[in-house]
Amino acid sequence: MEESTRKKNSWAEVLDPLRVVIIVILFALPVVTVLNLTAGTRELKNVLGTRTYGNLSVEPVAGSHEYIRSEMLKKGEENFEYTAEIKEREEGTYSKPILNLKADSAVSTKVKVYGRIEGVSYSKLSLIFAEEGSGGKDTEYVVDYQERESSYIIELTESSDYILYLKVENENDILYPQNIKISLTPINEE
Amino acid sequence: MSRLLTIILKKSILPASLLIVGKLIGLWLAISLYGLNYGISNDLGETFSVQIFFYDKQETLIANTFSDAFMFFVLLVGLLVILIRAKVFSADKDDLTVVNNVNIELEKLFKVKESIVVNLIVWGVYLLIAYFLLLRNSFYHFNQAWLSAVTGSLLVILVASMFKMVEFYVDKVYPGDKFDLKS
Numbered sequence: 001m002e003e004s005t006r007k008k009n010s011w012a013e014v015l016d017p018l019r020v021v022i023i024v025i026l027f028a029l030p031v032v033t034v035l036n037l038t039a040g041t042r043e044l045k046n047v048l049g050t051r052t053y054g055n056l057s058v059e060p061v062a063g064s065h066e067y068i069r070s071e072m073l074k075k076g077e078e079n080f081e082y083t084a085e086i087k088e089r090e091e092g093t094y095s096k097p098i099l100n101l102k103a104d105s106a107v108s109t110k111v112k113v114y115g116r117i118e119g120v121s122y123s124k125l126s127l128i129f130a131e132e133g134s135g136g137k138d139t140e141y142v143v144d145y146q147e148r149e150s151s152y153i154i155e156l157t158e159s160s161d162y163i164l165y166l167k168v169e170n171e172n173d174i175l176y177p178q179n180i181k182i183s184l185t186p187i188n189e190e
Numbered sequence: 191m192s193r194l195l196t197i198i199l200k201k202s203i204l205p206a207s208l209l210i211v212g213k214l215i216g217l218w219l220a221i222s223l224y225g226l227n228y229g230i231s232n233d234l235g236e237t238f239s240v241q242i243f244f245y246d247k248q249e250t251l252i253a254n255t256f257s258d259a260f261m262f263f264v265l266l267v268g269l270l271v272i273l274i275r276a277k278v279f280s281a282d283k284d285d286l287t288v289v290n291n292v293n294i295e296l297e298k299l300f301k302v303k304e305s306i307v308v309n310l311i312v313w314g315v316y317l318l319i320a321y322f323l324l325l326r327n328s329f330y331h332f333n334q335a336w337l338s339a340v341t342g343s344l345l346v347i348l349v350a351s352m353f354k355m356v357e358f359y360v361d362k363v364y365p366g367d368k369f370d371l372k373s
Binding site for chain 2 (some may be wrong): 012015028038
């Protein structure tokens with residue numbers, strides 16, 4: 001009897017500190033988690049400022065869109081990467097001006113464009129290059145259609161401004177949001 | 191000591207989980223109801239590497255106010271349930287209440303043990319933690335200031351009732367001068 005009491009007490013001596021530690025964790029963990037879950041603000045202009053790469057400068061077009069949201073522009077080592085999210089939507093065409101491109105050089109600048117819409121869908125993703133002041137000289141490039149991706153090399157006329165439009169077409173309703181990724185890589189011809 | 195620690199441990203799991211779940215559900219509700227445009231960042235250099243953010247200050251304010259309020263009220267409801275249960279199903283009530291309780295087979299809800307005091311204290315502490323987190327967010331303008339005023343007032347009322355209840359149970363264990371032989 002005494003032996004079992006002694007054993008019980010020694011177990012309690014071992015387990016008590018462990019219990020205290022678990023209790024402390026049970027109080028600290030929710031605090032840290034809730035602090036982590038407290039949302040912050042990230043101004044879009046900090047993310048989507050003008051970025052330049054050689055002769056090409058890329059600037060986001062301001063404005064919000066009902067379906068195309070969470071736009072971000074990042075400058076990678078060799079390219080510009082634009083990402084956005086398109087919300088769940090009914091069948092139809094959705095379009096938004098996304099980027100201003102400026103080729104600051106005496107000669108034309110070549111840019112390789114590539115785009116992708118994530119997820120299995122039959123959405124058609126196109127990019128429209130509209131040269132400002134050209135009187136409707138727009139060129140459309142289908143970069144992703146029925147999960148077939150294409151890349152294009154586009155020649156931007158010297159000292160001219162372009163507006164790049166994003167166009168998404170789908171024949172059926174899409175019931176979930178999708179991520180869009182567009183890459184613009186200036187081609188150095190030296 | 192071991193027994194008390196075990197009770198605290200058991201009683202802490204639910205409010206600790208509710209604190210996190212309440213905040214999460216509150217955020218999700220705010221995003222869904224107001225159609226907020228959010229993002230999740232992954233900055234390895236910062237204290238919290240993964241963080242939810244909004245692109246607009248107003249949206250951040252709405253999301254934090256809503257989620258903080260939801261988190262607080264979830265814990266508040268929990269504590270109220272314990273208080274009401276302790277009050278209504280107290281064995282110290284008149285016979286009629288007891289008979290009614292037995293009739294509807296609620297005997298198992300009689301929790302008039304020492305654990306109810308611990309339960310009240312644990313939930314009270316978690317509610318205080320929720321309030322301090324909410325107050326901290328108000329201080330840094332992450333949520334709207336009126337929220338801390340409203341929840342603060344509710345907290346004062348609730349803590350007062352809680353103390354009364356704890357006093358009631360302590361009196362039951364240590365009757366004080368009721369059994370004083372001199373009187």
